[in-house]
Amino acid sequence: MGNARLDAIFSDVLESLRRVIREHRVTEGEWRLGVAWLTEAGTQPNEIPLLLDVHLGAAVDDVNNAVETGTENTLEGPFYVPGAPLLIAPYVLPMRPDEPGERLLFSGTVRASDGAPLAGAMLDLWQVSADGGYSHFHPGYPDYNLRGRLATDDEGRFEVLTVVPVPYEVPKDGATGRLLAALGRTAFRPAHLHVKLTHEGHRPLTTQVYFEDDPWLGRDAVLGTDRPSLVTRLVRDDGGPARCSYDFVLEPQPAAVPA
Numbered sequence: 001m002g003n004a005r006l007d008a009i010f011s012d013v014l015e016s017l018r019r020v021i022r023e024h025r026v027t028e029g030e031w032r033l034g035v036a037w038l039t040e041a042g043t044q045p046n047e048i049p050l051l052l053d054v055h056l057g058a059a060v061d062d063v064n065n066a067v068e069t070g071t072e073n074t075l076e077g078p079f080y081v082p083g084a085p086l087l088i089a090p091y092v093l094p095m096r097p098d099e100p101g102e103r104l105l106f107s108g109t110v111r112a113s114d115g116a117p118l119a120g121a122m123l124d125l126w127q128v129s130a131d132g133g134y135s136h137f138h139p140g141y142p143d144y145n146l147r148g149r150l151a152t153d154d155e156g157r158f159e160v161l162t163v164v165p166v167p168y169e170v171p172k173d174g175a176t177g178r179l180l181a182a183l184g185r186t187a188f189r190p191a192h193l194h195v196k197l198t199h200e201g202h203r204p205l206t207t208q209v210y211f212e213d214d215p216w217l218g219r220d221a222v223l224g225t226d227r228p229s230l231v232t233r234l235v236r237d238d239g240g241p242a243r244c245s246y247d248f249v250l251e252p253q254p255a256a257v258p259a
């Protein structure tokens with residue numbers, strides 16, 4: 001006996017594609033071009049996961065992790081590494097002695113949906129460096145560079161020193177990049193801080209924080225659209241590090257569904 005759910009999903013995928021072929025009157029030449037392009041993607045390492053993540057990952061994330069009363073979720077992305085160092089206040093993300101980039105003081109609060117501050121909420125932060133790399137994925141970075149876990153204080157507040165992240169491009173040498181170029185889209189993602197938040201009794205949240213005035217906001221190669229609720233402002237006014245803040249809200253853990 002076949003898998004009924006697989007059958008239902010695959011049938012819908014096929015019907016959606018047939019509808020596209022009919023509506024756009026896809027020519028045989030275009031069809032052969034599409035087959036050749038997919039074949040090319042399949043022969044390149046990691047190109048199919050990249051292609052699917054770039055175009056469909058956010059939809060899967062939204063279906064499974066959409067938030068109702070808390071801070072909006074966003075994709076985890078491919079660069080998370082578990083086990084980042086547990087930091088001790090005053091918090092500074094691990095960085096190289098000569099870490100390039102403008103220093104950034106990132107602060108904020110973590111609260112419950114009813115506004116109550118969440119003491120001891122854990123933030124697991126990771127980000128790209130100012131020279132455009134993620135530790136563990138790009139060569140030349142110490143393990144856990146610009147990655148760390150930190151807890152909020154008794155009033156649900158946190159403050160951590162890091163560097164201002166930069167916009168970066170998703171890999172564009174393969175079939176995914178050729179498609180983006182053909183569509184007239186760039187491979188850039190706006191600058192962002194990645195964070196996973198956890199607190200007992202609350203639904204874990206994975207999201208990203210962006211910055212106003214980023215030239216790539218609104219044309220993110222991955223999300224395509226803005227998530228205005230996740231945009232904060234970089235403030236540079238006192239000669240010290242740049243500053244930004246974000247107040248996160250975690251919604252209650254849903255009641256367990258009986259098996």
Ligand SMILES: [Fe+2]
Pocket residue numbers: 077079128192194
């Ligand atoms: Fe990222």
